[in-house]
Amino acid sequence: xxxGGRLILxxxxxxxxxxxxxxxxxxxVVAIFLIVPTITVIVSAVFDEGRFSLAxxxxxFSETALSALGKSVLLSGxxxxxxxxxxALLAWLVVSRPAESLVRRTVLSLCSVLAQxxxxxxxxxxxATIGLNGVLTLWVQEHLGWNLAGSGWLYGLPxxxxxxxxxxxxxxxxxxxPALEGLREQWREAAVSLGASTWQYWREVAVPLLTPAFxxxxxxxxxxxxxxxxxxAALVSQGSPIVPLLIRSALTSEVVLGQAxxxxxxxxxxxxxxxxxxxxxxxxxxxxxxxxx
Amino acid sequence: MTTxxxxxxxxxxRVYGTVRALDGLTLHIEPGEFVALLGPSGCxxxxxxxxxxxxxxxxxGTVSVGxxxxxxxxxxxxxxxxxxxxxxxxxxxxxxxxxxxxxxxxGRAKGDRTTRATEMLDLVGLSAHLNKYATExxxxxxxxxxxxxxLAIQPSVLLLDEPLSALDAKVRTQLRDEIRRVQLxxxxxxxxxxxxxxxxxxxADRVGVMSQGRLEQLAPPAEVYADPATPFVAEFVGLNNxxxxxxxxxQAHLLGMSVPTLAGSISSGAGxxxxxxESVTVTADPAGTSTVKSVAFLGPISRVYVALADGAVIDxxxxxxxxxxxxxxxxxxxxxEQTRLLVV
Amino acid sequence: xxxxxxxxxWLLFGAFFLFPLYAMADFSTRNLIKGGxxxxxxxxxxxxxxxxxxxxxxxxxxxxxxVAMLVVLVPTMIWVRLRTPWAKGVxxxxxxxxxxxxxxxxxxxxxxxxxxxxxxxxxxxxTLTFVYVVVVLPFAYRALDAAxxxxxxxxxxxxxxxxxxxxxxxxxxxxxxxxxxxxxSAAFISxxxxxxxxxxxxxxxFQTLQVQIVAIGKSDGPTSVAASxxxxxxxxxxxxGLSLLTRRRRSS
Numbered sequence: 026x027x028x029g030g031r032l033i034l035x036x037x038x039x040x041x042x043x044x045x046x047x048x049x050x051x052x053x054v055v056a057i058f059l060i061v062p063t064i065t066v067i068v069s070a071v072f073d074e075g076r077f078s079l080a081x082x083x084x085x086f087s088e089t090a091l092s093a094l095g096k097s098v099l100l101s102g103x104x105x106x107x108x109x110x111x112x113a114l115l116a117w118l119v120v121s122r123p124a125e126s127l128v129r130r131t132v133l134s135l136c137s138v139l140a141q142x143x144x145x146x147x148x149x150x151x152x153a154t155i156g157l158n159g160v161l162t163l164w165v166q167e168h169l170g171w172n173l174a175g176s177g178w179l180y181g182l183p184x185x186x187x188x189x190x191x192x193x194x195x196x197x198x199x200x201x202x203p204a205l206e207g208l209r210e211q212w213r214e215a216a217v218s219l220g221a222s223t224w225q226y227w228r229e230v231a232v233p234l235l236t237p238a239f240x241x242x243x244x245x246x247x248x249x250x251x252x253x254x255x256x257x258a259a260l261v262s263q264g265s266p267i268v269p270l271l272i273r274s275a276l277t278s279e280v281v282l283g284q285a286x287x288x289x290x291x292x293x294x295x296x297x298x299x300x301x302x303x304x305x306x307x308x309x310x311x312x313x314x315x316x317x318x
Numbered sequence: 319m320t321t322x323x324x325x326x327x328x329x330x331x332r333v334y335g336t337v338r339a340l341d342g343l344t345l346h347i348e349p350g351e352f353v354a355l356l357g358p359s360g361c362x363x364x365x366x367x368x369x370x371x372x373x374x375x376x377x378x379g380t381v382s383v384g385x386x387x388x389x390x391x392x393x394x395x396x397x398x399x400x401x402x403x404x405x406x407x408x409x410x411x412x413x414x415x416x417x418x419x420x421x422x423x424x425g426r427a428k429g430d431r432t433t434r435a436t437e438m439l440d441l442v443g444l445s446a447h448l449n450k451y452a453t454e455x456x457x458x459x460x461x462x463x464x465x466x467x468x469l470a471i472q473p474s475v476l477l478l479d480e481p482l483s484a485l486d487a488k489v490r491t492q493l494r495d496e497i498r499r500v501q502l503x504x505x506x507x508x509x510x511x512x513x514x515x516x517x518x519x520x521x522a523d524r525v526g527v528m529s530q531g532r533l534e535q536l537a538p539p540a541e542v543y544a545d546p547a548t549p550f551v552a553e554f555v556g557l558n559n560x561x562x563x564x565x566x567x568x569q570a571h572l573l574g575m576s577v578p579t580l581a582g583s584i585s586s587g588a589g590x591x592x593x594x595x596e597s598v599t600v601t602a603d604p605a606g607t608s609t610v611k612s613v614a615f616l617g618p619i620s621r622v623y624v625a626l627a628d629g630a631v632i633d634x635x636x637x638x639x640x641x642x643x644x645x646x647x648x649x650x651x652x653x654x655e656q657t658r659l660l661v662v
Numbered sequence: 663x664x665x666x667x668x669x670x671x672w673l674l675f676g677a678f679f680l681f682p683l684y685a686m687a688d689f690s691t692r693n694l695i696k697g698g699x700x701x702x703x704x705x706x707x708x709x710x711x712x713x714x715x716x717x718x719x720x721x722x723x724x725x726x727x728x729v730a731m732l733v734v735l736v737p738t739m740i741w742v743r744l745r746t747p748w749a750k751g752v753x754x755x756x757x758x759x760x761x762x763x764x765x766x767x768x769x770x771x772x773x774x775x776x777x778x779x780x781x782x783x784x785x786x787x788x789t790l791t792f793v794y795v796v797v798v799l800p801f802a803y804r805a806l807d808a809a810x811x812x813x814x815x816x817x818x819x820x821x822x823x824x825x826x827x828x829x830x831x832x833x834x835x836x837x838x839x840x841x842x843x844x845x846x847s848a849a850f851i852s853x854x855x856x857x858x859x860x861x862x863x864x865x866x867x868f869q870t871l872q873v874q875i876v877a878i879g880k881s882d883g884p885t886s887v888a889a890s891x892x893x894x895x896x897x898x899x900x901x902x903g904l905s906l907l908t909r910r911r912r913s914s
Contacts, residue, residue, distance in 0.1 A: 044746050048753070051738040055756045058796045062771030063763055069771075115675050118668060134902040135679070141801075142858035142897050145872045146890035149879065150682040153689035153887045160685040191682070211406040214373050215464075217393045218400040219420035219471060229419070233410050252764030255860035259876050269766055276770065276865055292770040296763065303762045315453055316409040 063296070070293040073286060081290040090271065090291065096182055097268040101250035104189040109243035111190075112197020119198060120205045133202075136195035143192060144255025151188050152260075155179060180261055188256055193246050200245055204238035207317025234316055241309035248302040252295065268295060322350035322507035323384035323474045325370070330379035332365050332531075339365040340376070341531035352501055352508045353536075354522035356515055358554070362531040363511045364479055370509065371477050372396045383474055394423075399468030399506075400477045404484040406464055407452040413439060413463045414448040420471035438466035441500060458489040465497060469504060476501065476508040482517060494521055515555050519543065527551045547582055549662045552592045559598065559632045563591035563661050570661045573626075575654050583661040591661045595635035599653040600624060600644070606651040608632075610644045624652055683894070690888035703884035707892065710885065716874035717889075719787050723870065724856040727794040728849045731802050734795060736845070739806055740833055743815050757803035760796055765861040768793065776866065787868035797862070798855050802848035809844020813837075843908045850904045854897040 070081050084090060122129045139147065154161045155173050162173045178184055208231060216226040254269040265271040268291060275288035325347040332340040340362045347353050355363040368374040370381055372393030380389045388396055399420070407416050417435035426434075439445055442462040452460055461481050468476060478497070482490040498521040501508050512518050518525045519539040526536040527550070535547040546552035563572035565586050570579045572591050583589070600610075600622055607627040614621040620641035622634045632652060644650070693700035708714055735757075742749050760768075772793065783789050818840065822832040838845060860872040871893065879886040 041746070041748070045749060047741045048738055048746065048749060050734050051753070052756075054734055054792060054795055055759075055799070057775060058772075058793050059756075059759060059763065059768065061775055062768045065771035065774060066767055114671065118671055118675070121668065130905045131902060134898055134905055137901050138854065138894060138897040139679070142854040143894060144858060145860050145875055146858070146894045147682075149875070149887045149890040150686050150894075152879075152883065154682045154685040156883075158689075158883070160688045161681070191679075195679075209405060211402050211404075212408060214371075214393075215400065215402060215406040215408070215467075216419070216423075217373070218371055218396075218398060218477075219467070220394050220397075220423035221419075222394055225423060229422070230408055230410075234408075248762075252766065254764075254766045255858075255872070258860065258864065259879065262880070272766055272770065273865065288770050292767045296767055299762055299764060 066289050066292045066296065069286070069289040081286045082293075084287050085290050085294055089265075090268075090294075093265060093268045093271045094294070096266050097251055100182060100185055100189060100267060101247045103186055104193045104250050105243050105246035107186075107190045108193025108197045108246045109201075109239065112194040112242075112246075113201055113239060115194060116198045116201045116205055120202060133199070136198045140192050140196035140199055144253070145259045147188055147191055148256045148259035151179060151184070151191070182266055184260060185257055185267070188260065189250050189253065192256070193250060196249060197242055197246060200242045201238060204235055204242075204317050208234060237309045237312050238317065241306045244302050244306040244309065248299045248306070251302070252299055322348075322505055324349050324382075325475055325507055325509070326380075326382040327366065327370065328380045328382070330366065330369060330376045330381070332362070332369060332374065333377045338531050340369070340379075343379070343528075343531065343533055345526060345533060345536065347507055347509065349507055350505045352498065352510065352521065352523045353526055354510045354512060354518035354524075355526045355528055356512060356518040356555075357528035359513060360530075361528040363513075363528050365531075366528075367477055367479055367509060367511050370475070371398055371400050397471070397473055398475045398477055399471060399473035401461065401464045401468050401479065401481045403480045404457070404460075405452075407455075407460055407467075409452050412449045412451055413444065413455065416452075416463055417467045417470050419467060424471065434470055435466070438470045439463070441469070441503070442466045442496065456489075457485045458493050461485065461493060462496070465500065469500070469506070473506060476506045478508065478510045480511055480513070482512070482514070490517070497521065519555070527554060529554070545580055545658070546592075546660055549582075549592070549660065552660045552662075557595055557633065559593040559595065561591045561593050561630070561632065562588065563659070564588055565661050570659050572659075573652055573654055577654055577656060578658045580658045580660045583659070589661040591659045593632075593654065593659060595621065595633045597655045597657050597659075598624075598632060598634035599655060600634045600636060600650050601653070602643070602648065603651040604649055606649040608650050608652045610646055610648045610650055612646055613641055613644055615641075624650060626652065683891070686887050686891040686894075690884045690891060692884065703882075703888040704892075706882070706885040707889060710878075712869070713874050713878065713885065713889065716869050716871045719869065720857055720871035723788060723790055723794065724853045726788060726791045727798060727856050728852045730791050731795045731798055731848065731852055732845065735799070735802055735806060735848075736838065737833055739803075739810060740815065740819075740837055743810060744819055754803070754807075757799045759799075761800045765797060765859075766865075768796070769862045769865045772862070772866065787863070787870055790863060790866070790868060790870070793862055794852075794856050794859065797859065798848075798852040801851040801855060805847035805851065806841065806844045809841035809847070813840050847904055847908060850900045854900055857893055857897065 071077060071079065073080055085094075119129055119132055143150075151159075153159055156162065156179055157174045157177070159174060165171050165173050179187075212230055212234075213226055216230050221229065252269070254273075257267060257270055258273060261270055265274045272288050272291045272295075275291060325345075327343055327345040330340050330343040331338070343362065343366055345353075345366070355366060357363050365374060369376045372388075372391065372395075376389070380387055382388065383396070383398075407413075408419065411419070414432070414435050417438050418431040421431040421434060436445070436448065439448060442465055444459060444462055444466070447455060447459060447463075452463075455463065464481070481497070482494055485493065494517055497510075510518070510522065519542070522539060524536055525539050525542045527534045527542060529550045535542055535551045537545070537547070542551060542555055546555065552558060561572050563570045565571070565579060565584055565588075567586075568579055569576045570583070570591050572593075608624050611623040611625050611631060613623070615638060618638060619635055620638045622636055622641055622644055624632050624634060626632060634652070690703045691699045691701065693702075706713060707717065738753065742753050776789075779789050779792070815837065818836055819832055822836040827836065857871060859870070860876070863870040864873045864876065871889070875886045875889045875893075
């Protein structure tokens with residue numbers, strides 16, 4: 026690049042920098058309150074007292090940490106699967122209703138609330154239903170003599186699976202509905218006019234078209250469950266069966282020094298898992314975005 | 319090569335709540351014929367097509383194909399090929415796989431399917447694009463693939479639902495001629511729905527003009543244009559001037575001349591004659607009572623707008639050579655060519 | 663046959679999702695001593711001082727977050743579309759990043775930042791506003807982006823400027839009224855997010871509504887359940903109202 030070329034390039038960079046000045050507040054907020062904490066976590070996971078050290082990362086392979094990781098994966102995987110299948114079914118029900126119908130809008134608003142804004146509330150919803158004094162528990166006890174709440178299973182992994190599914194299904198509806206809506210009626214009619222039975226249409230056209238979106242949505246559900254904290258924190262007051270709760274105990278523990286370091290390592294583990302899943306999600310979804318627009 | 323079959327729609331009615339989309343439509347199509355259904359939106363042409371395809375159910379009436387009553391036969395068993403307005407190609411399949419689809423549904427072997435599909439894509443001029451996906455093809459190319467896909471199964475009837483409406487003007491003309499060429503080669507009975515009269519007149523053997531769920535006229539294009547059966551057809555097809563005229567014993571008197579009337583006109587009294595621009599004569603006349611208002615040059619022809627003595631403006635179509643010399647304000651005499659007119 | 667199957671499925675899903683909500687209503691109005699119904703738990707939303715304070719705090723936080731989010735995001739998005747289109751990718755990436763970085767991770771790494779924040783701005787829970795702006799970014803960005811894409815921003819802005827309007831006037835009085843549905847959407851969703859947020863507030867030690875609900879959950883079940891149900895209902899009303907509002911505008 027000659028002298029003239031370099032000057033032009035510098036001039037353009039300067040021009041862009043000046044034009045971008047009004048964007049400073051936005052970048053500042055994002056940088057300070059998102060980027061910096063993330064980098065802090067990543068750096069603190071591998072730097073102990075200013076020196077590079079893998080000690081904190083090694084703690085991730087301790088029995089407690091691995092057990093928590095395993096349970097988190099189990100919880101996220103099972104609820105992602107359940108949520109994906111049942112959610113796709115519910116989404117199909119919703120899409121069969123006209124776009125402006127009140128039922129549809131009510132269901133979607135409810136899904137929005139339960140999926141994204143209900144963390145703590147859902148824990149209490151299930152406490153009120155099948156907790157020790159839950160409405161259903163008492164009713165069943167009175168009429169059928171069983172003890173639903175039993176050993177307090179609601180406060181352990183099985184309980185978490187149930188409650189998580191309660192918000193995974195609505196999330197699936199929200200995320201998967203656009204794909205269902207993108208399935209044009211012309212394709213069904215074209216297939217039918219070419220001789221396809223309903224079964225053949227689903228097998229040859231609808232399923233291949235929906236599969237990437239379905240899998241992508243399931244991945245999203247996995248990431249969502251893995252990163253979720255509020256519901257578990259509200260339900261489980263003692264013990265740390267899953268990774269988020271392990272982070273809680275690491276942060277709030279006053280007993281052992283270096284627990285804060287453990288929190289950083291766990292948080293890094295979380296970033297990695299979620300990032301990997303989200304990258305896979307993006308790759309899958311980008312393929313179908315063109316088809317189902 | 320397929321020889322076409324005859325199609326009969328008999329007294330079809332389709333009611334949605336309070337709307338009568340079709341009102342006793344009867345339409346008989348000869349084997350191998352290319353019929354265009356023409357009309358404004360809401361006239362029922364698409365409804366009729368969809369009922370024929372089996373994608374919609376008539377409230378009453380029957381549909382017969384090749385002498386067989388198919389009214390209650392489900393759409394996927396009707397052996398018809400359909401081309402939709404747009405976006406009907408399966409996006410996850412290549413052009414070749416799209417064309418093979420109908421053959422796959424019929425259980426043909428893979429080798430067979432590929433041969434036939436390649437043949438069809440060749441017929442529509444897309445041999446170079448076999449392995450492309452819909453998103454990689456232009457609108458015109460997509461519709462060609464759709465046509466090949468519909469014809470691959472050797473349907474007894476080919477149905478086209480406004481296949482050119484979503485395309486650019488130039489592509490539209492090319493593809494319309496292409497469709498006709500292919501249809502003549504293959505010989506399938508074809509029903510072509512459109513709201514564009516130029517399209518309908520250009521390609522069809524017969525044109526069915528529809529309005530409000532009813533068939534107004536079914537005739538060859540020239541007849542629909544020159545001998546409209548009803549005022550609606552006369553006004554919908556081609557341009558019209560509305561000129562007051564007096565009718566006595568089969569003759570319409572207007573602009574100082576007399577011409578025979580068309581069947582369907584009023585039998586006597588005062589009415590309005592529907593006069594096409596190309597049937598208007600304009601001659602320079604210093605003593606003329608009409609004046610030229612403006613001249614629009616359109617290449618081979620020109621439109622001359624003339625104000626009559628009573629202030630009404632008439633639109634005359636002349637060759638540009640004949641229109642040369644007419645300046646705004648020039649006095650002229652307006653007349654009518656010897657042609658039959660509809661007076662309503 | 664199909665409709666019967668569909669009806670049955672609707673019923674099953676309806677039962678599964680609505681029963682816990684009914685249970686919450688029942689649980690929070692049970693009079694354990696005398697049997698029958700009591701509104702005591704619900705009255706606590708106002709009567710219980712700590713809870714009431716937490717409600718007020720959360721509502722204030724919601725309002726502040728919405729204002730801050732709009733002030734930061736709307737001009738930024740307009741500016742990017744009009745003046746710095748090359749930055750669109752970066753801005754979009756940053757707005758969607760909070761979806762990939764769990765709130766839990768943010769709060770773990772937030773300690774240092776918050777030392778500065780509390781040093782500069784004090785110890786109030788309202789300092790959570792900044793973090794909450796980041797948390798609502800993905801939802802707000804999508805809503806505003808959709809609204810901005812629906813109008814011809816370039817022409818509107820150029821027309822306004824050619825008539826002599828400065829940038830603030832252009833943005834406030836020309837653009838914003840035209841993306842009102844997007845602004846409302848972003849605002850309502852942000853309110854719902856803030857009212858439901860627990861992770862960051864609790865692990866940073868602030869007493870917001872959700873934190874308080876969990877805190878009293880152990881000792882006073884019915885009140886917690888009542889407060890939770892109130893939040894769910896409020897969020898539902900907000901979002902349903904939003905859905906009805908925006909559909910009507912689109913059709914008008």
